[in-house]
Amino acid sequence: MRRPILLLIIMAIAYSQSEIMSPxxxxxxxxxxxxxAALLILLIWLIRRSHSNRRGDGGSDDSGGGVYSDEKSNGRDLGDSGGDE
Incomplete structure (x- = not known):
């Protein structure tokens, strides 16, 4: 998610500083x-992201998925509340 935000910041700065008729x-x-260039990179990023979601990757670049799969596979006992005995 950092890439599109960074590209939008670069685009805003470049747009505000540009004067096409300036010598x-x-x-x-x-x-x-x-x-x-920033606009082109952003468009390419959006197209690649939309194509990867259509193929059934299901957001494989999502960092939250790794945390969930690690919790699921570590074999912790959900029945034990960890209270005093």
Whole structure:
């Protein structure tokens, strides 16, 4: 989830700093190109994520799934409340 947030921050900064009609190479060329590159990466990320969910991966990149599977396989006894004897 950090990747799209970081891309959106980069896009916002690049958009706010860009001036297409400026003769300055950084504000006139570099920031608009950075905005377009971040937008392209975000679109590719969204397309790959939607295709992986359709194939039945079921969110394999979700970090919560690993914690759940570890708890399920560690064989803990749910009947024991751990109280004083």
């Amino acid at each position: 300055d190479i950084i504000k006139g060329v570099l920031f608009p190109l950075l905005f377009c």
